[in-house]
Amino acid sequence: MKAVSVIWRKEFATIRQLERSCYGLLKPLGVVMGVGFLMFLMAPLVLLAVPLMVLSGILMFGVFVWMIHLQKAPRREIRCPYCDNANSVFVGVSEFDCDFCQRPIHFNEQGTPMPADGSLDDAKPTSVWES
Ligand SMILES: [Zn+2]
Numbered sequence: 001m002k003a004v005s006v007i008w009r010k011e012f013a014t015i016r017q018l019e020r021s022c023y024g025l026l027k028p029l030g031v032v033m034g035v036g037f038l039m040f041l042m043a044p045l046v047l048l049a050v051p052l053m054v055l056s057g058i059l060m061f062g063v064f065v066w067m068i069h070l071q072k073a074p075r076r077e078i079r080c081p082y083c084d085n086a087n088s089v090f091v092g093v094s095e096f097d098c099d100f101c102q103r104p105i106h107f108n109e110q111g112t113p114m115p116a117d118g119s120l121d122d123a124k125p126t127s128v129w130e131s
Contacts, residue, residue, distance in 0.1 A: 001025070007066070013096030015075060015088040022067040029063070032056040078113050080105060 003024035005011070012018040036052035039045035074091040085100040095106040095116060104116035 007070070010070075013089055013093040014099050015071060015090075016099040017096075018067065018070055018090075022063055025063045026060055029056045029060045033060070078105070081113055081115050 003021040006021045007018070007025070012021055033053055033056040036049045036056060039049035040053065042049075075088045076091060078087045078089045079085070080087060080098040080100060080103070082098060082103045082105075083101040085098065087096070087099050087105075089096055095104065097104055105113050106116040108114050
């Protein structure tokens with residue numbers, strides 16, 4: 001469960017990375033709940049199915065509440081220096097990958113977002129067909 005450790009250690013930098021990690025947890029839980037429901041329909045498995053459905057339901061609710069709680073952390077809009085898309089970045093993050101183009105961005109001493117891989121050091125404008 002990589003998503004759990006990502007969320008637990010707050011290894012997400014942007015709101016989308018947090019949401020992606022949370023959905024990475026919710027999806028398997030939803031599958032477990034679906035399996036529980038199928039078992040519920042098969043009479044001999046009802047005793048197994050009910051706790052499975054209850055447990056996955058509680059866990060999904062917990063992940064959801066946890067996500068809402070973490071989303072409330074202060075954020076700021078950062079325009080990606082590569083692709084100019086707005087990233088909703090959590091305050092205190094010193095480096096992150098753009099949500100849209102996945103390229104690394106870090107902040108300089110003035111707090112300005114800068115390309116972290118040096119690819120824009122020669123001041124060549126990025127173009128849409130570069131990926
Ligand atoms: Zn970008």
